[in-house]
Amino acid sequence: MSKRRAFFDSIASVWDERFYHVTKEQKNLDRHCALYDIKKGHKILDIGCGTGVMFGRFKKLAGKRGRVIGIDFSSAMIKHARNKHKNDKKNFICADAHCLPFESKTFDRVICFSCFPHLSDKKKAIKEAARVLKSKGMLVISHLCSSRKIAAIHKCAGTAVAKDFLPPKTDFLLTIKDxxxxxLEFKDEKGLYLVKIRKP
Structure with a gap:
């Protein structure tokens, strides 16, 4: 087991309480959802879904005709997500973002909320996201803070994630060119890191 995976397994039980239990953070998440431009009927892949923090919001936006699938490489995170969303247990899968277990052209949105820094091969993960996206589908990478703040948080969190970072705009431009x-959009500012990439 990798150190990074073991780290997230170890904090799964306290994840929600530590980061998302306060009203302010819940409101931030609600506002954040508007950035994804989710429509009724959309099929959504939530990469690095963790304990399913965003699942209910995505499900509501996609409606009855839509579908939300959450994946995470931490089996402990997936276990907690299934316990929280008991009626949607089958929609949470322990899987690796670098090798997605889905057919090509499956999803309208691939969303990486608060997980992209922890992907060991970011270029490969973006290529996999592109593969499973439908034509005109969108990959959205986002965080509730800037890349600078994320780097500082991870540096203090421990060796497993100390070097996990959010890349600059130039990295994305090089990757998507290939x-x-x-x-479509890149923002790295106080309270927001946002990348929107569209498939032709």
């Missing part, structure tokens, strides 16, 4: 995707 696979023919379009960078």
């Amino acid at each position: 696979i023919g995707m379009q960078l």
Whole structure:
């Protein structure tokens, strides 16, 4: 087991309480959802879903005709997500973002909320996201704070995630050039890191 995976397994039981239990954070998450431009009927892949923090919000936005699948490489996180969303247990899968267990052109949105720094091969993960996206589908990478703050948080969190970072705009431009995707938006500011990439 990798150190990174073991780290997230170890904090799964306290994840929600530590990061998302206060009203302010819940409101931030509600506002954050608007950034994803989710429509009724959309099929959504939530990469690094953790304990399913965003699942209910995505499900509501996608409606009855839509579907939300959450994946995480931490089996402990997936276990907690299934316990929280008992009616949707089958929608949570322990899987690796670098090798997604889905057919090509399956999803309208692939969302990486608060997980992208922890992907060991970011270029490969983006290529996999592009593969499972439908034409005109969108990959959205987001955080509730800037890349600078994330780097500081991870540096203090321990060796397993100390070097996990959010990349600069130039990295995305180089990666998507190879696979023919379009960078729609990039923001790295106080309270927000946001990347929107569209598949042709």
